[in-house]
Amino acid sequence: MRPTFSDITIVIALELIGAILLRFFLLADDWRIVGGILLLFCAGFAVMQFRSDWESRIGDAFNRGTRLAVGLAILLVLLFPLALNGNTYALHLLIVSQLYAVLAIALNFQLGSANIPNFATGASYGIGAYVSALLAIHFNVNFWLALPAAAVAATAFGFLLGVPSMRTRESYLALVTIAFGVVIHQLLNNFDWTGGPNGLVGIPAPSLFGHSFASPIVIGGIKLPSQANFYYLSAVLVGIAIISAQRLHGSRIGLAWNALRADELAARCQGINVIWYKVLAFAVDAFLAAFAGTIYAFYISFISPDNFTFLVSVTIMTMVIVGGMDNIFGVIVGAFLLTMLPEKLRAFSDYRILFFGIVVILFLMIRPEGLFPQRLRRYGGSE
Amino acid sequence: MSGHAVLRGEGLTIRFGGLVAMDGVDFVLQAGEILGVIGPNGAGKSTLFNLITGLYQPTAGKVFLNDRPLNGLPAHRIVQMGISRTFQSSRLFTDLSVLDNVIIGMHCRTQSGVFDAMLRPSKARGELRQAAAKAGELLRSVSAGLYDQRGRAASELAQADRRRLEIARALAAEPKVLLLDEPSSGMDDRDTDALIADVRAIIARRPELSIMIIEHDMRLVAELPHRVMVIEYGRKIAEGSFADIRNMPRVQEAYLGRKATAHA
Ligand SMILES: Nc1ncnc2c1ncn2[C@@H]1O[C@H](COP(=O)(O)OP(=O)(O)O)[C@@H](O)[C@H]1O
Ligand SMILES: [Mg+2]
Numbered sequence: 001m002r003p004t005f006s007d008i009t010i011v012i013a014l015e016l017i018g019a020i021l022l023r024f025f026l027l028a029d030d031w032r033i034v035g036g037i038l039l040l041f042c043a044g045f046a047v048m049q050f051r052s053d054w055e056s057r058i059g060d061a062f063n064r065g066t067r068l069a070v071g072l073a074i075l076l077v078l079l080f081p082l083a084l085n086g087n088t089y090a091l092h093l094l095i096v097s098q099l100y101a102v103l104a105i106a107l108n109f110q111l112g113s114a115n116i117p118n119f120a121t122g123a124s125y126g127i128g129a130y131v132s133a134l135l136a137i138h139f140n141v142n143f144w145l146a147l148p149a150a151a152v153a154a155t156a157f158g159f160l161l162g163v164p165s166m167r168t169r170e171s172y173l174a175l176v177t178i179a180f181g182v183v184i185h186q187l188l189n190n191f192d193w194t195g196g197p198n199g200l201v202g203i204p205a206p207s208l209f210g211h212s213f214a215s216p217i218v219i220g221g222i223k224l225p226s227q228a229n230f231y232y233l234s235a236v237l238v239g240i241a242i243i244s245a246q247r248l249h250g251s252r253i254g255l256a257w258n259a260l261r262a263d264e265l266a267a268r269c270q271g272i273n274v275i276w277y278k279v280l281a282f283a284v285d286a287f288l289a290a291f292a293g294t295i296y297a298f299y300i301s302f303i304s305p306d307n308f309t310f311l312v313s314v315t316i317m318t319m320v321i322v323g324g325m326d327n328i329f330g331v332i333v334g335a336f337l338l339t340m341l342p343e344k345l346r347a348f349s350d351y352r353i354l355f356f357g358i359v360v361i362l363f364l365m366i367r368p369e370g371l372f373p374q375r376l377r378r379y380g381g382s383e
Numbered sequence: 384m385s386g387h388a389v390l391r392g393e394g395l396t397i398r399f400g401g402l403v404a405m406d407g408v409d410f411v412l413q414a415g416e417i418l419g420v421i422g423p424n425g426a427g428k429s430t431l432f433n434l435i436t437g438l439y440q441p442t443a444g445k446v447f448l449n450d451r452p453l454n455g456l457p458a459h460r461i462v463q464m465g466i467s468r469t470f471q472s473s474r475l476f477t478d479l480s481v482l483d484n485v486i487i488g489m490h491c492r493t494q495s496g497v498f499d500a501m502l503r504p505s506k507a508r509g510e511l512r513q514a515a516a517k518a519g520e521l522l523r524s525v526s527a528g529l530y531d532q533r534g535r536a537a538s539e540l541a542q543a544d545r546r547r548l549e550i551a552r553a554l555a556a557e558p559k560v561l562l563l564d565e566p567s568s569g570m571d572d573r574d575t576d577a578l579i580a581d582v583r584a585i586i587a588r589r590p591e592l593s594i595m596i597i598e599h600d601m602r603l604v605a606e607l608p609h610r611v612m613v614i615e616y617g618r619k620i621a622e623g624s625f626a627d628i629r630n631m632p633r634v635q636e637a638y639l640g641r642k643a644t645a646h647a
Contacts, residue, residue, distance in 0.1 A: 251500035271491030
């Protein structure tokens with residue numbers, strides 16, 4: 001169906017407003033500006049909560065104008081660094097937010113699609129980072145080869161993690177994943193070859209076609225700081241994660257995950273091999289998390305076990321719950337919000353865990369489906 | 384009825400701790416036959432379905448589908464081999480659309496794996512689109528009203544439509560044997576009449592389909608099944624045409640007993 005004129009207006013207006021707000025949010029030093037933007041954001045959602053007809057109008061506009069929406073979004077992502085006045089800290093925040101967006105999308109396969117709790121996404125993230133860093137430091141493996149190698153290693157870990165899910169019930173499974181996460185953290189802390197608590201240093205920056213990611217980007221007189229390299233790299237990863245998530249969601253596999261989320265016993269009786277699909281969710285989660293971990297390691301060039309603690313896993317979980325279970329756009333928004341907010345509200349950083357706790361409780365009470373609830377699937381032609 | 388045994392149970396027994404919920408039950412289901420299963424509450428009727436579909440493993444005894452033993456097979460394999468079921472208290476995927484419920488019912492008749500979904504999306508999506516079209520047809524053939532509601536969440540359906548959807552979902556797996564567990568529960572007389580008509584329409588299209596149906600509604604039991612077996616305290620106490628068994632003293636006793644407790 002072709003988008004109408006008002007569809008086009010809605011899509012363009014919302015994306016531009018979103019980008020502009022994000023820019024001011026990133027560049028704001030004063031907590032009052034931060035608070036003001038947050039209030040605007042909350043007001044927007046309060047309106048949605050009471051005017052569900054507006055919400056579905058916006059949804060329709062984006063459905064009909066998908067091409068325009070995606071094209072404009074890509075353009076905005078490409079141009080965004082130009083609007084940051086060379087502020088490297090803002091770029092850094094964006095990179096970390098994007099990596100967390102990938103982690104949140106990864107976890108969403110489990111928590112959102114299949115409702116399997118997994119408190120070990122941080123561990124898969126760490127395994128990805130360590131495997132690629134070790135390969136780069138000791139074997140001179142370049143970034144582009146380390147990336148798939150790390151993904152394979154983490155996927156193997158994901159399968160291993162999934163094995164207990166064959167026998168354990170949900171609440172115990174959460175405990176098993178917590179244990180796995182803690183074990184990985186302890187191992188990284190205690191092995192010699194992982195550098196112990198000091199971690200690994202001197203991970204070389206990647207390069208592409210002779211351009212080192214440690215040097216600034218210069219195109220036609222415009223110069224972007226070196227962080228822009230990793231900004232674009234992580235943006236590409238977010239793109240890959242989104243495409244993978246959509247493909248899985250829109251396939252028989254996504255349906256099987258949703259079925260076992262709704263009623264595991266009934267799912268078995270529809271011919272769904274529940275154990276396999278649970279293990280698969282763990283593997284896919286670990287696979288994507290390893291990509292994020294690899295980029296993180298090569299970006300910061302220094303990793304230590306403390307980057308991959310239990311708290312990291314809890315943070316990712318919060319992002320999925322806040323953003324919206326099984327809604328890809330929602331979990332990305334959740335990831336951006338929960339990465340940037342604590343940074344922007346540094347003054348309150350001692351209360352970070354308290355903050356996550358309160359946010360989760362508030363959401364489960366007020367908007368249990370998250371900011372952006374999942375929507376029913378549509379098949380071509382059937383309305 | 385073409386007269387060969389599709390599904391057969393031999394000496395089916397299951398114990399839950401001290402309780403013997405099923406005790407040496409033999410049964411045979413012929414191709415194209417409708418076998419009614421009746422008995423008081425707690426007699427073990429649903430347990431029998433759970434044994435057949437692999438949700439429970441029998442303590443003793445065997446189930447055969449076309450002479451192939453099913454013992455030890457997981458539930459999802461048994462569906463694939465051709466036994467589908469509905470549940471006594473309906474178990475739909477309530478947060479998914481009506482159509483998606485039926486598409487999920489086709490899970491074991493579709494192929495795409497992770498690699499197809501990720502790397503060959505046009506193939507995976509094409510398969511799903513075909514499944515969606517087929518699911519739509521199936522819904523339409525079961526009930527036009529249900530078809531019109533295919534885009535809604537299953538949770539929004541009325542009780543009778545939920546039952547219909549569960550039957551459509553079970554049929555989506557293209558079963559040889561369909562097990563219906565109290566399909567008329569929660570229905571009024573009009574809905575029950577519609578249900579009887581629906582089941583008739585379903586078998587008219589699928590002459591080879593064999594059905595086992597657990598029921599309390601005696602009108603339905605009188606009309607649909609070719610044969611009825613009566614279960615009490617986990618044992619089969621009678622079997623035959625409805626006209627024959629309804630007058631057996633043991634059956635009447637079992638039923639009067641049930642009614643007495645039900646009204647108490
Ligand atoms: N998983 C189970 N664990 C323990 N007891 C069970 C289980 N399933 C069924 N039972 C018992 O078996 C008996 C038969 O139950 P059921 O088959 O549901 O009866 P109905 O004929 O009403 O369908 C009941 O006493 C029930 O409590
Ligand atoms: Mg029962």
